[in-house]
Amino acid sequence: MVAKKTSGKNTAKPSKKKADLPVVARPSAPAVRGNNADVVAHETNIPVVREESPPPVVPPDKTVARVTVKTVARPSVKTVAKTAAVVNAVKTEDAGAKRGFSPRPMPDGNPYAPTPATVAEVIRETENIKTLRVVLEGSAMRSFAYEPGQVGQLSVFGMGESTFVINSPPSQKEYLQFSVMRAGEVTSAIHRLSAGDKVGVRAPLGNFFPYADWKGKDIFFVGGGIGMAPLRTIMLHLLERRKDYGKISLLYGARSPLDMAFAYELEDWMRRPDLDCTLTIDAPFEGWRHKVGLIPNVLLELAPAPKNCLAVICGPPIMIKFTVQALEKLQFAPENIITTLEKRMKCGIGICGRCNIGGRYVCMDGPVFSWAELQKLPPEL
Ligand SMILES: Cc1cc2nc3c(=O)[nH]c(=O)nc-3n(C[C@H](O)[C@H](O)[C@H](O)COP(=O)(O)OP(=O)(O)OC[C@H]3O[C@@H](n4cnc5c(N)ncnc54)[C@H](O)[C@@H]3O)c2cc1C
Ligand code: FES
The missing domain is CATH 2.40.30.10 (Translation factors)
Incomplete structure (x- = not known):
């Protein structure tokens, strides 16, 4: 059940011409450090502190440490235990590939x-x-x-x-x-x-968004709070290859305007003709002229058509849970719902076992998974 209903207020479609985010006073005014610190007030009116x-x-x-990416099979734990140097020399059986895991990069050396x-x-x-x-x-x-x-x-x-x-x-x-x-x-x-x-x-x-397989499709991004971080990367990447994709949309939500990361970019995103951007906050906030309502409710209101469309979502677990439910209501197939997991990691290279869910390691087989893949895993998240 979704906890809160979308407010009827402030739901007018945002203008593409001007992102009329409110003027907000951040309670904990940041301590500006450094010689060139400046406070940039954009049209979004959310102050940005550089x-x-x-x-x-x-x-x-001046080469300090060379990061060469190469594809290797997952080394066995036993072999890796010997020394870190051996790790890169090991090209034993491709156990991961046999189990349907994707090839993964590993840095050279230790x-x-x-x-x-x-x-x-x-x-x-x-x-x-x-x-x-x-x-x-x-x-x-x-x-x-x-x-x-x-x-x-x-x-x-x-x-x-x-x-x-x-x-x-x-x-x-x-x-x-x-x-x-x-x-x-x-x-x-x-x-x-x-x-x-x-x-x-x-x-x-880790793995990455399989964007090459998404060509010709509509992409609907749904980000909550800091979950906007991975979406920013893939969204900007797709926008650089705009003609390869159909309609690209973003629904980005946070508790309040003060909790919106990348505020200094929202103005650009709202103005872009090739991106349909919707912003929402959880509760009314003075001066806010965008959506008010929890992300899953606003998603249901926007109701993206599931045909030929992929939903890519990232945010806190509770948001992902209810957003997936909303997408299922909208008839999105599990394989067309993509998310990234934030299961705790340590080694990041499939050795320590800290991040496993069943037979999968989030650090190597993820963090990007489809909802269809996650449904096959034990409910440990
Ligand atoms: C694949 C992946 C990508 C991530 N990307 C980002 C990112 O872009 N930006 C970002 O801010 N954070 C991200 N995280 C989460 C981030 O790694 C943790 O917040 C961080 O490791 C906490 O370290 P700490 O020592 O400050 O906190 P700790 O002292 O280790 O923990 C403090 C609190 O945070 C919780 N916590 C710690 N790690 C996680 C986690 N992975 N997931 C949920 N709760 C956690 C703990 O349970 C504890 O309550 C990501 C995590 C993963 C696995
Ligand atoms: S196995 Fe060590 S973090 Fe994944």
Whole structure:
């Protein structure tokens, strides 16, 4: 059952000409750090704080750690236990492939060694979400390749590492972007970083959105809160290949305008003629002129036609649950509902077993799954 009904108020279709988001005062006005900090008030009127200047020029050719992506079979746990160096030499039986798992990339060398990187810019998105743009050191940045939906382990030295979606599109070659919601120790340490700080990155990890199979189809993105991060990557990637796809729509919801990440981009997204963008918040908010209502309710109201359409959803588990129910009501087939999971990870490379659901490892067989695939897994989520 969906907890709350869509309000009848404020449901007028948003103007494509101007994204009339309200003027909002963020209660916890961000502490602006760094020399070039500026507060940008866009037409969305949601203040955006750039904590540091744009990423520095990548230093001259100085190879620190080479990230070469290659496809390997999943190594057996026994073999991996010997030494990390052996991992890459092992090309034993392709057990994963036999079980229908997709091939996956693995970095060369010690798979646990992060690539050194420098924080180039920090953007405060909301009271508890910050976006970091990090530049891999040496030639690693230029040679880095990844696909939309893949994740990275971002480490703060002396604190630990945590998993985040790379939410810059692969065409962005200057930096990798991670948006981090403060949850516990590591994410709090990440929130304390500023431009110039050193971090580590293990990436790319996991599978990705099978966008090549989506050609000719309509795509309906549904994002909730920080769940907009992976959708941003794939959505921008598809928009760069616009002619290959049918109608592209986005329904993005958050608790309030203050909780909307990427607020500085919403104006552009609302204006784009090639993207149908709808914003919603959970409860009325002064000055808000878009939808008010929980995402599943607004989705039912928008009622995208399921024929030749894929729904790609990401958000908190409760939102995913009710959004899937809404999509099923709209007659979307389970294989046409795609989501990404945030099951906790440790190694990220199929060794430690931390992320398994039944016979599947979220770090290797995911994080992207179709609803049809998830229905076959034990209900452990
Ligand atoms: C594939 C994947 C992609 C992710 N992408 C992002 C992203 O783009 N942005 C982002 O902000 N976060 C993302 N996460 C979640 C992020 O990894 C965790 O929030 C982070 O590891 C918490 O670390 P911590 O040390 O700060 O918190 P901890 O001290 O480890 O935990 C603090 C609290 O957060 C909960 N928590 C920790 N990890 C998770 C998790 N994976 N899922 C749900 N609850 C968790 C804990 O149960 C605890 O209640 C992703 C996770 C995965 C597995
Ligand atoms: S995180 Fe270690 S197996 Fe997936």
